[in-house]
Amino acid sequence: MGTMTEQFDIAIIGAGPGGYAAALRAAELGRSVALIERDATLGGTCLNRGCIPSKALITATHTIDTVHRAAELGVQAHVDGIDYGTLRDYRRHVVETMTGGLAALLAHRGVTVFHGAATDLREIAGTADAETGANLAVTVTGNPVERFRKAQAAEPLDASVVIEAGDVILATGAEPRPLPGIPFAGALIDSTQALELDEFPASAVIVGAGAVAVEFASMWNAAGVDVTLLIRKDRVLSGWNRRTAATLTRELTRQGVKVVKGTAVTRVDTGANLGATVHYTRDGGDEQQVWGEIVLAAIGRDPNTRFDWLARAGVTLDDHGYVACDALGRTHAPHVWAVGDIVAGHALAHRAFEQGVTVAESIARLDPKPVDETTVPQIVFSHPEAACVGLTGQEATADPNLNDVKETAYPMLGNARMLMSGVGGAMTVVSGERADRPDVPVVLGVHIVAPVASDLIAEAEQLVGNRVPLAEAARLIHPHPTFSETLGEALLKADGRPLHTR
Numbered sequence: 001m002g003t004m005t006e007q008f009d010i011a012i013i014g015a016g017p018g019g020y021a022a023a024l025r026a027a028e029l030g031r032s033v034a035l036i037e038r039d040a041t042l043g044g045t046c047l048n049r050g051c052i053p054s055k056a057l058i059t060a061t062h063t064i065d066t067v068h069r070a071a072e073l074g075v076q077a078h079v080d081g082i083d084y085g086t087l088r089d090y091r092r093h094v095v096e097t098m099t100g101g102l103a104a105l106l107a108h109r110g111v112t113v114f115h116g117a118a119t120d121l122r123e124i125a126g127t128a129d130a131e132t133g134a135n136l137a138v139t140v141t142g143n144p145v146e147r148f149r150k151a152q153a154a155e156p157l158d159a160s161v162v163i164e165a166g167d168v169i170l171a172t173g174a175e176p177r178p179l180p181g182i183p184f185a186g187a188l189i190d191s192t193q194a195l196e197l198d199e200f201p202a203s204a205v206i207v208g209a210g211a212v213a214v215e216f217a218s219m220w221n222a223a224g225v226d227v228t229l230l231i232r233k234d235r236v237l238s239g240w241n242r243r244t245a246a247t248l249t250r251e252l253t254r255q256g257v258k259v260v261k262g263t264a265v266t267r268v269d270t271g272a273n274l275g276a277t278v279h280y281t282r283d284g285g286d287e288q289q290v291w292g293e294i295v296l297a298a299i300g301r302d303p304n305t306r307f308d309w310l311a312r313a314g315v316t317l318d319d320h321g322y323v324a325c326d327a328l329g330r331t332h333a334p335h336v337w338a339v340g341d342i343v344a345g346h347a348l349a350h351r352a353f354e355q356g357v358t359v360a361e362s363i364a365r366l367d368p369k370p371v372d373e374t375t376v377p378q379i380v381f382s383h384p385e386a387a388c389v390g391l392t393g394q395e396a397t398a399d400p401n402l403n404d405v406k407e408t409a410y411p412m413l414g415n416a417r418m419l420m421s422g423v424g425g426a427m428t429v430v431s432g433e434r435a436d437r438p439d440v441p442v443v444l445g446v447h448i449v450a451p452v453a454s455d456l457i458a459e460a461e462q463l464v465g466n467r468v469p470l471a472e473a474a475r476l477i478h479p480h481p482t483f484s485e486t487l488g489e490a491l492l493k494a495d496g497r498p499l500h501t502r
Ligand SMILES: Cc1cc2nc3c(=O)[nH]c(=O)nc-3n(C[C@H](O)[C@H](O)[C@H](O)COP(=O)(O)OP(=O)(O)OC[C@H]3O[C@@H](n4cnc5c(N)ncnc54)[C@H](O)[C@@H]3O)c2cc1C
Pocket: 013, 014, 015, 016, 017, 018, 019, 020, 036, 037, 038, 039, 043, 044, 045, 046, 047, 049, 050, 051, 052, 054, 116, 117, 118, 119, 171, 172, 173, 174, 191, 212, 304, 339, 340, 341, 342, 347, 348, 349, 350, 351, 352, 381
């Protein structure tokens, strides 16, 4: 008695890429779905404060890059400044169009959205509900909880609603990680705040060497911000193929980003004055300092899993707070699944989509293949972009099931479009033979720095994911003159018959 209860086949907590993809696929498979989201809008980090707003801003700063280069091509053009009001409206318009479109699509598929926070998850005492099979209950708390069905109009319910379901999918995402012992405060901000700044700062110190740090460095630098990038190693993207990472580091430096290598941040003064001062040591030496109007810490993200109700429900976490689960997303609690950034691995939207789809299909007993972590493409939307898929040469060499591993580097300036683009690049193809199929070299990994690497990597993913023999891959025709020919030429070279290269 008292609390309002609703029943669904599946309850999903979190409406980011992992949760909403699971909802869309489950609804398509005929399941009734409750999608629970605490934010006012759907789409999670990706649509609201990640992929989409960052790429909207990057689209704007690419335009600045293009204008800056115009004179070299004989075109007279000049950047007179940035109208920040228009830029903000553009970013918001893109985000609102995407989140609104998502809400409409979910409604169209028949997914019921609950606006409120999941605050409890428990097994229903006794056996499963005889009629519906539901044996899990999620409590949703709101002010009040609102329900959105087909008509998409908000239906206010109680302050607390219980959703009973046969399966629960956890998709609560991640949040920016602060520097160890140094909380975000004042001018020391996270990526969410950085995307919302009214104006680009005159100077910025960025701490980090991953995708988010590099994207902001590239974007702000293009807009004329004095950018200092503090990295721990000797290159950005240090977990990537060395040549790719070194090439991108060099390009950033060439374009004016001050990349400071071998640093460890010791302290950040965010005093009452404008800006913040970052204190750091370099290669273990004396402390140095650098001031920025803004200091962006982008050293990674932590999973949103520190809920006491998760532990009570029998969901276990690893040492870093990621949900412990098998390759199909099954947690230690029966009928509770996990997808997206709360699962250790590549924290990327397209991986979350695929995990969401896979879990929905597992629940529908379609027996899907688990998501293969090694064929998730990784991308950085800097200028030029970086992208990779599959193994690095080092990883492939260390794998006892792979033989005759080869790394083939293609000189990008042999490509006409690369030459015209005015930026440097790199392309490395890793190939080798699998123990179960000797004498048939396959494409194991592709690593790219190029203006459109994020698009080029899609073809590479097909080759790596489908274990395409190198000889067949190298037969594919690439349209001329395009950036995609760089991959074609690299494959030909890897196959021992280079065409436009030596
Ligand atoms: C600046 C930035 C740029 C990025 N750019 C890219 C990119 O270009 N490409 C790419 O692939 N990835 C990018 N990412 C990463 C991408 O955003 C994430 O990998 C993706 O959003 C993860 O999806 P998710 O569903 O796991 O979680 P999220 O998108 O984080 O969504 C989780 C949702 O769960 C909700 N939630 C949490 N707890 C509760 C609760 N108790 N009750 C109800 N709701 C709850 C949250 O409000 C949130 O909406 C970027 C990230 C950042 C920060």
